[in-house]
Amino acid sequence: MPLTISRTVYDAMIHAAQKAAPLEACGLLGGSNGHTTAFYELANADASADHYRMLPEQQFSAIRDMRTKGLRMLAIWHSHPATPARMSEEDLRLAFTPDTVYLILSLAVPGAPDLRGFILQDGRAEPVELVITNKEPT
16 A cells, blocks of 8 residues: 655755754654555654654654644655665664554665655565655545
C-alpha cells in the first residue's frame, strides 16, 4: 500500500532538510489511512552530518499532538545531506518502530531532492511506494 504525502508536508520536509544542511534533519509525519497531513520537524540532538537522534520529549509532544488531532504516526523521516536516499547500516540498526514507514530525503544532487520510503520486514528495508499529492484527504 502506498504512502500518500500531501504537497504541503513534502515541501516542509524539503525546506527543513535544506535549512539544516550540511547536518541531518529529522522528524515525524502524522496522518490517517495512509495519508500524511501533519509535519513535525524535530531537533537533531547530535547535530551531525551522518546520523540523527531525536529528543524523546519532542517525540512525545508530537505524538500527543497527533492524538489530539485524531491522527497517528505514519512515518519517521530524516535527511541525508550528501548521500543517497537509502537505509544505512546505522539506520537499520536504530529502526525500532514497527509498522512505520522510514522516509529518507537525499539532498546529494543539488536541486533534485530524492525521497524514498522503507518499511522493515524481517530486518530488511523494503521499498514503499510514495505518492506526493496536491489533494488533501477528506
